[in-house]
Structures are given as C-alpha cells and as structure tokens.
Amino acid sequence: MRDAFADTVSAALETDPRLAVVLADISADRFTEAARRHPQRVVNLGIREQLMIGVAGGLALTGMRPVAHTFAPFLVERPFEQVKLDLGHQGAGAVLVSSGASYDGAHYGRTHMAPGDVHLLDSLPGWTVHVPGHAAEVAPLLEEALRRDGNVYVRLSERGNAAARPIGPGLQTVRAGSGRSSGVVVAVGPMLDRVLAATEGLDVTVAYAATVRPFDREGLNRLVARAGQADVLLVEPYLEGTSAHEVAAALEDRRHRQRSLGVRRDTEVRGYGTPADHDRAHGLDTAGIAERARDFFAA
C-alpha cells in the first residue's frame, strides 16, 4: 500500500499545483524522483514530526493541499497536539497518510505500534478516516482526498485482503444474510477476508467499510432492519470498540446488541514476533474472530 500511496501522490504532483508533500525521513526514498521534479513541493524535514504537522498547517494556510506521511505512531500520537491545533483549530486541512497500522512492524515492538490512532483522531471533529483493505483501494481513496479541502487520515497497512472491494462512501454488503439472519458483521479494511472465513457457517450479513469516518450510520441501520436480529459485530484492525459509539448512534432507534473486536485495551501486549502472532494475541486471527462471532450470535 505504501508504494501505491507514493505512486498516486507522485502522479498527482504533476497535475495539481496545489499539492505538497511533507516527510520526516520515512518513505523519503519513495519520493526521490518527485522531489527532484518538484523540490519546492516535496519537502523532507528530517526526523521532525511536530514540525511536519505544523508545516502541513502552514502550507494549508497559504492555500496548498499538504500530504504528510510517516509511521502511524509518529504521525498521529507523537504530534497529536499539532494535529489538534495546527490543523483542526486553524481551520486548515491536510491529508495524513500513515503506514504500519496497529502492528505491521511487530518485531519493532510497542514503540512502532499505533492501535489507538483512529481512536485519537475520533476525539477531534471533522476528520475523514479511510482504512483501505487492499493496495488497489488506495489510489481512488487518496485521489478523492487530494481534491478536497478538509482533514483526511488514510491508514495504510502492508496487510490486507486478497482482492480489492468497492470503496464507496458507505458500507458495502459483501455477503447478505437471510431475512432470519443472526445479524450484521461490519469488517473494516484489512479485516474482511478473516471475517468472511470466520463467519462462513453463520447466517449473517457481512458488510465492508474502507471509510469509517464519517461512519455510514444510515447504511448500518438499513442492514440491521433487514436482518433477523439487531445484533452487530464490529471487527476493526485498531483499538477495540473504536467505532462502538457510531454503531450505538446508528441503532439508537431500536433495541440492539453489539460486540466489538479489535486490538485489546486491557493490556499492553509486550511481544515481538510477527503480525500473525499479534493477531492471535488479540483474538484477531480467523479462529479468534470465529469463536467470538459464534459466541455472540448464539446468545
């Protein structure tokens, strides 16, 4: 996905004079040619993430469309006050593109993990959040973000689904349950293939979301209305329950149940290994999702 991002933005630099890229060393090698062609609009600030967001805000104040990029913890968590003040509070808009997701770099340990990134941005108003599940979904999501003015977060991962899915603004139904189904499963971005495998034997509707903010509340309500039960299982690749309040708001007109799966909140998983190891530790592998899905829908 990181290559798709670099290719998309590099191409857009050729046609959109409003565009500027701000880097903090990470992925600078992917923008060497773009920086040579557009030295004023591709700026590597060195390892200075607070400045990267401040510069993005300043660029936007002059009418440009900044794109800032580094690993998720250094893009969102480290300069969070800059995100809050230098973008949102200034009324300035930028496109923040992270890579590494919750634990792509599992072997690096906790310092390079950012399961709370979407949750943090959720504390600020007005953000659009994309969580593509396949590299081919990156370009259309990004191109739309580059054309707009507001604040957009694109959460890239090197892990994802076998095939790209439609990435419309709302929930996309991937597998429809019957009118007597047990409920609805919402799979966010890279979780889809695992969710499909984990719920294969269940009569549930599986809906896919590559865009989680704004959350498609109306779409979820419609899907739940067609299901046999108003039970919703939310499966997200970041902090457990990040979108639980959206599900609650979407279904506030009906009695419902919901369960959230995601990166666990109750403990810091102090491990290295591989992303698959962490999936197991968080119950986000196919077996873990299947077990908890059966438990939830059987209740």
Add this chain to the structure above:
Amino acid sequence: MTTAPPLTRYADLPALIGLMTGDEKHQLAAESTREVLWVLYDRVLDVSPETADDPDRDRFLLSKGHGPMPYYAVLAAKGFLDLATLRRWADFDSPLGHHPDRVLVPGAEISSGSLGHGLGLGVGTALGLRAQGRTRPRVFVLMGDGELDEGSNHEAIAAAGRLGLDNLTAVVVDNASATHGWPGGIETRFSGEGWQTRSAPGRDQAALYDALTAPHSGRPLAVVARIRPKG
C-alpha cells in the same frame, strides 16, 4: 452630535486596551510586546484590512498567544477590529478571547495560546509561499523567550535555517522569563542553525525597525527584542 476621534495612533493603545480590560495603567505596563507589534503593523508589514485576504500580503503570526490585548489594540488601531468589538472582549460570543482564534478575529493569521506552534506554522507558510512562487510576501512570527522551552521550536529553527527560508523572520521578545534561561544568549540558538540574527531594545521603536528590516538574503532572520524582566 460629535464623533469621537478614531483611535489610530501609538498613543491610543492604552485607551484601546482600556476598552477591553477597564484598566489602562497596569495592563499596559506589563505588556512586553506592544512596541514590536506597533512597529510591525505601523511600518513593516504590508497588510491592511483591505488586503487581509490577498495571497501576496505579509503574514504576521502571533505564536505567543498569551496576553493578546496589545495585539487586539494594534489590530483595532489599524482598522481590522472596531471599538465595539473590543468592548465585548472575553464574552462568550466575542471574537476576542484570552488567546486569539484566527477563525474569529479579523486579521489574525493563526490561532495560538498553546506555546510552540507558531514557528512551525510559519515555516509551513513560508514554504507554501515559496512553492507558489510568491517571493514578495514575508512571514513574521512573534514568540517569547519562555516559549523557546518548547521543543517544537527547535525542530522549526533547525529546519528553517537549513532550508534557507529568507522570507521568514522570528521575533523573540526576551524578558528573561524562561525558567532555566538561555546561556550564551537566544541569538546563538538561531545563528548556530544558519539564521541571521539581530537584537534590539524591545522598547526602542527605531532600533526594532532597523532590526526587523535587516537584510538576510538566503537565510531566515531572528530578532531578539530585549525587555526588562518582570519582577
């Protein structure tokens, strides 16, 4: 019926501040920024209410957002704000609070209050102007010496120097309020990173003008305005 004379002079700043605070004497004496602000808006900056949205205007970024009354007073003297607005200072629905909000204050380029954000925004503004080929407008950022404690400034100081942002000027009002001080002087923090530096007595308008307009081709300029410490 007589019309009150407009308050547009330096000597009117106490009266303008008094409209906000109801206390002309004490508030003004405590303000460390009033001469710098006045010299900038009166003689240096190419910006007016008529050109406040002109992409080629000069930018003034008040990073040190605490105690913005002299800023509001200068904006009023220069026609960005009217007197009725000053009188509603800090009301719930007033555009003027204890920290300025650019979305609410006509003429304010940035919202500030949390320290250490203005210089980064200024670097981005300078880069944005440069990328658009706008070589005329200049970017001025006003900071305090205590504010320099924030590490974010040092990211900005180093990058601006290395990037040779000669459309950028940082003004540091130094009233020795940084808890641990700046041994060797504030200027060295900038000059070591490739900035041109000047210092001037912070109450001396002529000296401030000279410093703020010092040539600095190929590099950013830092002006340290020295004010007697509070106490």
